[in-house]
Amino acid sequence: MLTPDKNGTLLTSIENxxxxxxFGHPASNSFPRVLLDRLTNELSYLSDNEExxxxxxKSEGTGAFCAGASFDELLxxxxxxxxTRFFTGFANLINAMRTCKKIIIGRIHGKAVGGGVGIIAACDYALASQESSIKLSELAIGIGPFVIEPAVSRKIGKIAMSEITLATHEWKTASWALQKGFYAKVLDTIEELDLEIEAFSKKIAAYNPEALFEMKKIFWDGTSxxxxxxxxxxxxxxxxxxxxxxxxxxxx
Structure with missing residues (x-):
């Protein structure tokens, strides 16, 4: 499905x-609330889709993977x-990702900030390019990464979470994120990233769906x-x- 440009775009294709x-948005793939809701609903639909x-x-373009919350809506x-209603959009999306019955593989082609980091953390497996640095800049604008913290801390631990949260001005490299367990693998180029995504997703798609679902429940145990x-x-x-x-x- 495709959404109007002013609210961003959301496109889903199913094959094999x-x-x-x-998802996409002209402002560095940031998320207005309507796009958050559409993505949440789409993942909930796919969760029950037997096909x-x-x-x-993934996100569109070759720039940022996701710039997080829409600054225009925050203002x-x-x-x-x-x-509260706006930030609940991110809460709903992360919860939809963790309860989705299907394994979610993140294709991270570029930088991610704030809520974008939380979305990556909620993926079950994230593959990235060398350009995929991450940053949590929320404290610098007077708020904090409160909603996404549980998902990010689950991936990298409280110590690394405090490091990236307090160093609001620093981009943490893809290599740093790989070392902390945030990414499963970092590829040198977008071309290599796409080849890895294709090969890995085909392998996962060939596994027993029931076994994958039971395994995912174990991955997310303790988050109810x-x-x-x-x-x-x-x-x-x-x-x-x-x-x-x-x-x-x-x-x-």
């Missing part, structure tokens, strides 16, 4: 049991309820409380985004 879901065994999640927030936790975290961000500090930082 492999669903490829591509799908594995999902590849437009005027009440705690609006702020995230439905409540991530919504609570969204409320924290929803409150902080109204601060003068954040409003001024977003305008700069």
């Amino acid at each position: 049991k492999i669903a490829t879901v591509q 799908v065994s594995v999902i590849i999640l 437009a927030v005027s009440t705690i309820e609006e702020g 409380h995230w439905n409540k936790l991530l919504k609570e975290r969204a409320a924290i961000s929803g409150k902080l985004v109204l601060s003068d500090f954040t409003k001024n930082a977003l305008i700069k």
Whole structure:
């Protein structure tokens, strides 16, 4: 399905049991709330689609993989309820990814910031290019990576999470992310990345779907409380985004 450009694009194709879901937005593949909801709904649909065994999640273009939350929408927030509702979009997406019955493979071709880092962390397996640096800059604008923290910490641990969270000005290289377990493999070029994605997804698609589902439940064991936790975290961000500090930082 294809969404209007002003809200970004979402395109899904299915071939040989492999669903490829591509999202995009003119602002460095950032996420307005409507695109978050569409991606969440699409993954929920594919979760129950018997014609799908594995999902590849990718973004369009050759620039950033994902710039996180839409700054325009953050600036437009005027009440705690609006702020909480916006950040709940990321909470819903991460929860949909972890409860999806299909293995989700992330194709990370470029840089990711903020919520984009959380989306990668919620993938079951992430393959990246050397250009796929990551950064959490939320504290610099007066909020914090509250909603995505559980997913990122699950992948790289609390110590590395504190390092990337506090060093808001630093891009952590793809090699750093690989060393911390954030990426499963880092390829030198986009061409090599796509070949690896194709080969790996074909192997996964050939496995017993029931076994994959049971294995995924084990991967995400101990996260059932995230439905409540991530919504609570969204409320924290929803409150902080109204601060003068954040409003001024977003305008700069």
